[in-house]
Amino acid sequence: MVLSAADKTNVKNVFAKIGGQADEYGADALERMFATYPQTKTYFPHFDLARGSAQVKGHGKKVAGALVEAVNHIDDLAGALSKLSDLHAQKLRVDPVNFKLLGQCFLVVVATRNPALLTPEVHASLDKFLCAVGTVLTAKYR
Amino acid sequence: MVHWSAEEKQLITSVWAKVNVEECGAEALARLLLVYPWTQRFFSDFGNLSSPTAIIGNPKVRAHGKKVLTSFGEAIKNLDNLKGTYSKLSELHCDKLHVDPENFRLLGDILVIVLVSHLGRDFTPVCQSAWQKLVGVVAHALAHKYH
Numbered sequence: 517m518v519l520s521a522a523d524k525t526n527v528k529n530v531f532a533k534i535g536g537q538a539d540e541y542g543a544d545a546l547e548r549m550f551a552t553y554p555q556t557k558t559y560f561p562h563f564d565l566a567r568g569s570a571q572v573k574g575h576g577k578k579v580a581g582a583l584v585e586a587v588n589h590i591d592d593l594a595g596a597l598s599k600l601s602d603l604h605a606q607k608l609r610v611d612p613v614n615f616k617l618l619g620q621c622f623l624v625v626v627a628t629r630n631p632a633l634l635t636p637e638v639h640a641s642l643d644k645f646l647c648a649v650g651t652v653l654t655a656k657y658r
Numbered sequence: 659m660v661h662w663s664a665e666e667k668q669l670i671t672s673v674w675a676k677v678n679v680e681e682c683g684a685e686a687l688a689r690l691l692l693v694y695p696w697t698q699r700f701f702s703d704f705g706n707l708s709s710p711t712a713i714i715g716n717p718k719v720r721a722h723g724k725k726v727l728t729s730f731g732e733a734i735k736n737l738d739n740l741k742g743t744y745s746k747l748s749e750l751h752c753d754k755l756h757v758d759p760e761n762f763r764l765l766g767d768i769l770v771i772v773l774v775s776h777l778g779r780d781f782t783p784v785c786q787s788a789w790q791k792l793v794g795v796v797a798h799a800l801a802h803k804y805h
Contacts, residue, residue, distance in 0.1 A: 554804050558756040609696035611760040658695050 517651070519644060524590050526641035530626060531587045533633060538584050541625050543576025548621040556614055579618075586649055597652045605656035612657065615650030622646060660795050662737050669788040673773060673781070674734050683727030684720035686772045688713050690765050697761055726765070733796050740799040748803035759801035766793025 519527075534541055549556050550565055550572075563571045582600055589596035604610060623642060627634045634642070662670075691698050691713050698707050704718040713719055729747065736743040751757045770789050774781045781789075 555752075555759045555801065558752070558758050558804075561756045605696075609699040611696065611758050611764075613760045614758070658693075 517644060517648060519590065519641070519648060522637070523641035523644055526638045527587055527590060527645045530630075530633060530638060530642055531584060533630060534626070537629075538580035539573075539577040541576075541622065541629070542578070542580030542583070543573045544625045545618060545622040546572050546576045546579065548624060549618050552621065553614075553617045556617060559608075559610055559614070583622075583649065587645075590645075593648055593652050594655070597649065601653050601656050604653045609657070612650070612654045615653060616647070619643065619646035619650060659738065660740065660791075665784070666788040666791065667737060669785045670734060670737070670792055673777065673785065673789065674731070676777065677727075677773070679727045679731060680720075680724045682769075682772055682776065683723035683725070685714075685723070686765065686769045687723030687726060688716075688719050689772065690761075690768045691719065693768060694764050697764065700755070700757060700761075727769075730769075730796065733792070733799075737792075740795055741802050744796070744799040745803060748800050751800060752804040759797065759804060762797035762800045763794070766790075766797050769793055 531538070547567065550560075557565055563569065563575070565572060582597065586593055586596050594601070623634070623639065623646070626642065691701070691707060692710055701707065701719075701722075704716060704722075706712040706716060707719075732743055733740055751759075767790075770786065770793060773789065774786070777785075
């Protein structure tokens with residue numbers, strides 16, 4: 517799947533709007549994912565997953581940071597996410613289906629906090645972007 | 659509750675009668691670890707998983723594969739109460755083993771392939787259909803108690 521110029525513009529605009537709140541978006545997305553898809557909690561037996569958990573907030577910040585980095589290098593996602601891709605392939609080995617679940621939750625968070633922002637076109641671009649990120653992160657699995 | 663037609667039950671039990679649980683179980687688990695290498699994440703204490711030969715010959719893989727497929731045999735005896743049959747195992751996989759239920763779906767698909775490779779043309783489309791339904795339902799039952 518290829519991100520068109522319009523997709524890239526749409527994605528950059530979304531993240532420009534999110535701005536400094538990216539960390540909160542990340543934490544919110546994770547919290548929603550754990551609540552909506554309880555099986556995703558199996559990857560975090562070492563975390564306190566109660567609402568407002570500092571560990572979830574911290575991890576949300578990491579995830580958001582990676583997404584922001586990806587947006588800043590949207591022309592070379594594979595390059596920008598290469599180290600994370602290695603990490604997921606060699607150590608974390610999160611089953612590929614879960615990236616879709618987190619992506620869905622991230623879309624939900626964007627929509628809840630910016631109802632007017634997620635037009636159908638922007639929705640499509642952002643979904644494609646999140647899908648592409650997931651693809652890169654699982655690219656070295658085998 | 660899942661509905662099974664008489665034909666589906668017959669296809670399932672007749673195939674199962676031909677299955678060598680120890681061999682098929684070992685093969686299915688080995689293939690899971692090979693085809694979807696990220697599933698090795700649950701077996702860091704199984705020793706050498708570094709190559710196809712190592713995985714296929716690994717005694718812990720073989721033993722665990724047999725265990726898993728033996729449990730599958732219980733499902734086939736209790737097709738009308740799969741959720742009940744797998745209730746405790748579901749809790750175990752969630753609370754203690756922390757296994758993503760996606761892995762049950764992956765193993766189910768692998769098992770179908772293993773059966774096909776042993777039965778050849780006898781594994782007709784309707785037969786595959788019944789078995790894909792079964793592995794799907796088993797995966798669902800194993801995930802049922804997740805919270």
